[in-house]
Amino acid sequence: MNIIISIFLKELIDVLRDRRTLMFMVVIPVLITPLLVVGSIKFQEYQNKKSDEKILKIAFINETDDVIIKGFLSEQKGVEIIEDISLDSLESGIKTDSIQGGMYIEKEFLSKISSNNTGIINIYYKSSDLMSRSKKRMKDALENYKKTVVAERLTNFNIDEKLLEPLDIVDVDMSTAKETIGKAVGGFIPYILVMFIFLGAMYPAIDLGAGEKERGSLETLLSSPATKFEITMGKLLVVSLTGLVSGLVSVLGISSSLFFIDNIPEQIQSTIMELINPFMIFSVIILMIPIAIFFASMLLSISFYARSFKEAQSLMAPLNMVIIVPLFLSLGPGMEIDHATALMPLINVGLLTKEILAGSVEPIYFIETLCSLLFFAAVGIKFSVYWFNKENTIFRV
Amino acid sequence: MIELTDVTKVFTLTKDQRKIVGSAELRPKLFTAVDSISLKCNSSKVFALIGPNGSGKTTTLRMISTMISPTSGSIKINENDVAADGRSARKSIGFMTNQTALYDRLSPYEMVKYFADLNSMDRTVFNQRCEKIFESLDMNSFANKRIGTLSSGMKQKTSIARTIIHNPDIIVFDEPTTGLDVMTSRSIIELIKNSKEEKKTIIFSSHRMEEVQSLADAIGVIYNGKLIFSGTKNDFESLEAEPKSYDDTLINLIDQS
Numbered sequence: 001m002n003i004i005i006s007i008f009l010k011e012l013i014d015v016l017r018d019r020r021t022l023m024f025m026v027v028i029p030v031l032i033t034p035l036l037v038v039g040s041i042k043f044q045e046y047q048n049k050k051s052d053e054k055i056l057k058i059a060f061i062n063e064t065d066d067v068i069i070k071g072f073l074s075e076q077k078g079v080e081i082i083e084d085i086s087l088d089s090l091e092s093g094i095k096t097d098s099i100q101g102g103m104y105i106e107k108e109f110l111s112k113i114s115s116n117n118t119g120i121i122n123i124y125y126k127s128s129d130l131m132s133r134s135k136k137r138m139k140d141a142l143e144n145y146k147k148t149v150v151a152e153r154l155t156n157f158n159i160d161e162k163l164l165e166p167l168d169i170v171d172v173d174m175s176t177a178k179e180t181i182g183k184a185v186g187g188f189i190p191y192i193l194v195m196f197i198f199l200g201a202m203y204p205a206i207d208l209g210a211g212e213k214e215r216g217s218l219e220t221l222l223s224s225p226a227t228k229f230e231i232t233m234g235k236l237l238v239v240s241l242t243g244l245v246s247g248l249v250s251v252l253g254i255s256s257s258l259f260f261i262d263n264i265p266e267q268i269q270s271t272i273m274e275l276i277n278p279f280m281i282f283s284v285i286i287l288m289i290p291i292a293i294f295f296a297s298m299l300l301s302i303s304f305y306a307r308s309f310k311e312a313q314s315l316m317a318p319l320n321m322v323i324i325v326p327l328f329l330s331l332g333p334g335m336e337i338d339h340a341t342a343l344m345p346l347i348n349v350g351l352l353t354k355e356i357l358a359g360s361v362e363p364i365y366f367i368e369t370l371c372s373l374l375f376f377a378a379v380g381i382k383f384s385v386y387w388f389n390k391e392n393t394i395f396r397v
Numbered sequence: 398m399i400e401l402t403d404v405t406k407v408f409t410l411t412k413d414q415r416k417i418v419g420s421a422e423l424r425p426k427l428f429t430a431v432d433s434i435s436l437k438c439n440s441s442k443v444f445a446l447i448g449p450n451g452s453g454k455t456t457t458l459r460m461i462s463t464m465i466s467p468t469s470g471s472i473k474i475n476e477n478d479v480a481a482d483g484r485s486a487r488k489s490i491g492f493m494t495n496q497t498a499l500y501d502r503l504s505p506y507e508m509v510k511y512f513a514d515l516n517s518m519d520r521t522v523f524n525q526r527c528e529k530i531f532e533s534l535d536m537n538s539f540a541n542k543r544i545g546t547l548s549s550g551m552k553q554k555t556s557i558a559r560t561i562i563h564n565p566d567i568i569v570f571d572e573p574t575t576g577l578d579v580m581t582s583r584s585i586i587e588l589i590k591n592s593k594e595e596k597k598t599i600i601f602s603s604h605r606m607e608e609v610q611s612l613a614d615a616i617g618v619i620y621n622g623k624l625i626f627s628g629t630k631n632d633f634e635s636l637e638a639e640p641k642s643y644d645d646t647l648i649n650l651i652d653q654s
Contacts, residue, residue: 017502017543215498216498217498219492220492220493222462222464223462223492391465391466
């Protein structure tokens with residue numbers, strides 16, 4: 001045990017003095033995560049504002065005497081109506097982005113409307129122009145016109161408007177704000193958490209395995225009285241710890257980013273604060289420990305196998321996908337924690353975190369998930385010890 | 398004392414390795430790196446293991462240091478079978494190569510302390526021995542600096558201190574001076590001489606015949622995994638009717654085998 005502690009302490013000092021590891025373990029989760037979260041929200045807000053304020057040129061070709069539709073269209077915010085334009089120019093204008101939308105009202109439109117038939121109006125836009133809101137603005141204007149026509153027709157037939165609304169559906173959402181936000185954010189949190197555990201563990205794992213080979217220090221270490229089991233365990237503990245710290249720091253980073261986002265309603269803010277409670281933090285840390293051990297064992301095994309730092313990096317890259325896929329699956333519709341999903345590694349973490357954050361976790365699923373993760377962590381440890389004991393692995397030519 | 402009896406090491410080759418070893422028609426799955434070798438290195442003696450690249454020198458030294466296990470045969474360190482108790486064997490071994498094999502982010506003191514801890518050295522004994530070694534190697538001026546910032550000579554001294562901190566009875570050197578400059582090589586040669594004076598058992602592999610000639614008491618020639626010669630320095634020199642260089646004697650031995 002003393003030798004494991006000696007190896008652990010030495011590796012920990014070594015890792016904490018490595019700028020690259022510190023970068024992945026602390027700097028990126030603390031600074032980059034909030035920057036990414038706040039930055040993407042701010043950027044989205046800016047884009048929405050820009051899109052709302054943008055004046056859209058809408059070509060308007062009206063072959064009738066109607067003026068009501070034009071009135072509704074001009075009431076829309078940020079619309080500049082362009083008249084006296086041919087249909088060909090309208091189409092080419094949209095194609096070349098000189099105008100953002102167009103409306104064509106056929107000659108027979110008014111006669112059809114007045115004879116209680118359906119009038120046809122074509123609206124032109126580019127669905128590929130994601131920033132443009134021309135379609136929405138044109139449809140809003142036409143919706144207002146439609147309501148006027150329907151109301152007029154019903155009055156002509158002496159029909160009460162309520163006759164067309166036999167149902168008044170009242171939504172009564174019994175979910176608490178905590179449950180709603182918890183389930184929404186719960187899918188995102190484990191994703192960030194697991195990715196940072198992986199990233200935080202990756203560089204120390206490479207340095208402690210392939211790095212030792214490259215320096216030639218593995219031979220001297222193997223010639224010391226430390227057994228291969230002790231060497232593996234000492235290194236595994238450090239790699240697990242760095243992964244764990246990186247995961248925790250990333251959660252701190254995400255939480256701190258909330259302070260930089262304005263416009264969060266007070267109720268949502270207080271709900272978020274309610275979500276971050278000691279039980280939630282304790283439960284998530286408990287789940288993170290076996291995940292960190294499992295990742296550490298896999299990464300170290302790859303690192304022991306690799307001949308060099310570079311080879312270890314390229315061998316570890318595909319592992320990202322192996323991690324992302326189950327987490328992505330847990331975000332899918334209809335995916336709920338049950339006795340089967342609680343046993344599936346990573347999927348169970350994604351699903352259980354949602355429940356923990358929503359405050360609706362059932363103890364049996366927590367226990368099942370934890371047992372499943374501990375089982376995989378134990379298999380990981382066993383495998384990395386077996387792998388390090390293989391002469392072909394550590395002295396691979 | 399080191400004693401090897403009928404030691405064989407067979408490696409299972411990977412697909413890629415099979416292409417390198419053996420011809421296209423005959424690609425063996427197994428490769429015998431060391432084939433039934435027996436040798437004995439006595440206390441206070443220096444044993445030189447020589448032979449061309451890929452002959453099995455490093456594999457033999459790795460087996461002595463218990464980094465890898467022999468496929469068959471037995472290795473005894475101070476009359477204890479390493480297969481039965483590898484940890485005890487390693488406690489009496491110091492291992493060194495031409496690579497300094499140090500951790501750049503540690504200081505020489507931390508590096509040496511780490512290996513003392515791995516050898517479960519008593520704190521007081523460590524302090525005394527560390528003081529003595531650092532003094533004799535003139536390391537005190539850089540003992541607490543990061544190894545990454547040291548010169549190659551300072552690094553070599555740190556490597557020496559790490560190898561001998563636990564006062565091993567046996568020191569294994571795997572091509573210790575290959576690729577090193579004259580000054581650094583000299584510090585290793587001094588270490589070998591001093592260790593011999595301290596009645597330690599020394600085994601080293603080398604391609605530098607002048608080192609073998611000046612340091613070795615006994616010589617083993619290994620070729621294609623087989624020990625084709627083992628004897629005293631005099632026995633080696635007597636292989637030729639007329640005095641010849643060690644290089645020539647080695648080449649003649651290989652040609653005859």
